[in-house]
Amino acid sequence: MNAQAPAETGYNFAYLDEQTKRMIRRAILKAVAIPGYQVPFASREMPMPYGWGTGGVQVTAAVLGPNDVLKVIDQGSDDTTNAVSIRKFFAKTAGVETTTRTTEATVIQTRHRIPETPLTDGQILVYQVPIPEPLRFLEPRETETRKLHALADYGLMHVKLYEDIARHGHIATTYDYPVEVAGRYVMNPSPTPKFDNPKMHRSPALQLFGAGREKRIYAVPPYTDVVSLDFEDHPFEVQRFEKPCALCAATGVYLDEVVLDDRGGRMFVCSDSDFCASRRDAGHRGEMANAAQPAGQS
């Protein structure tokens, strides 16, 4: 979209030095070979604070080439601060073309959503991950969680989901919902809504996960089984929405609630801003499409 002139002088291509990229690339290749296993890596300080996607940015920097087209989303949106600044970061340091269109992108870095438009073979989805360890809040010691992964002992996680049922009558985990990858490792999908979990299953795209503060990289190769944990009598379910998107009338997509006033007025709109805009461009109109546009939607 904004094909920038050559990368700004003074930085190596895509910011990171070559030794760092090699170290990250070695970790990525092992991550791809061992789906769902968290490979430790020597995460570097990045010119942004932890929590802003330093892991995802390092993975993207190691993967990105001059012919890539980069899309960055934050909670589904292309135009929030985090997405805009990461997109500009790579436009500046790598000179790559950027886009907001899911279908045009070769590399998509994401914070907490998977695009609604199905991904295709050849695309790479890079997740920003805050806490990569699914067992961390159940067992704080790294030495112990590592042992549990080594033994494939995931009883703790099932107890946690069971306690959800005992307390709430249903599994109350709605985001960062644990998945089993290729029948072996239990993995955090990063705090995507559980609505997105089924999209990971046998996706034709390569999925890479980077956790900068926690110094872990993991991956799900294309066409790999990704199963959300559940029980026979409490099968995994995704969120359902009562109304379609107020702007584009899409159903079966993840909606954000937007408060409109202080009298209880609200609307539900697509969290995926590109998907919503494409539908409106194609002529779809929701019930509030002609009202004032809410913040965050272009």
Next chain:
Amino acid sequence: MLDAASTGFADPVLDAQSHFRTLMDALARPGSIHAFRPRLTPPGGLPAELAAIALTLADHETAVWLDPGLAADPAVSAWLAFHAGTRITVDPGEADFALVTDIGAMPPLAAFAAGDDAYPDRSTTLLIAVDALSAGGDLVLSGPGIESERRLGIAPWPAALTEQLAANRTLFPRGVDLVFATSGAIAALPRTTRIREA
């Protein structure tokens, strides 16, 4: 002694990036064949494809094992030391990467590092030069990265390797990962791939 006629990458940054992407694609889609045309001149008997993968991934943090044919040529070690700064090891069990030019005389896969249950990533990636790779060969592959089944032909293919790879698969998540290179192309068999002969 560095061979005066040998060279490293023409463009160290972008060559390494494009080679890495090809490798990642190959490992993410086991058995698929990817064009791989390095722009460098390695010394002696070191094939350009293996040399390019080594420069893409190896550095002072890694240990590289050379098969007897490569180890016998001091120009190969000198070239790797100069361009990658990598350590050469004689113990395949501690190698991050193993460069193999004679697949028939390769040590058994069990001789290489398979990692441990807590750190299965601490394992050897074997880089093996072969005469030919062909789509639709005798090896029938399935597993992560493969939609249903994929067929691959590797020549020469030592009979014992099928059995060793099956044993490697049973170690999962431990195990070694294999990258095969022929002139102008690579294909990979990560430890997740199930292999049978048609």
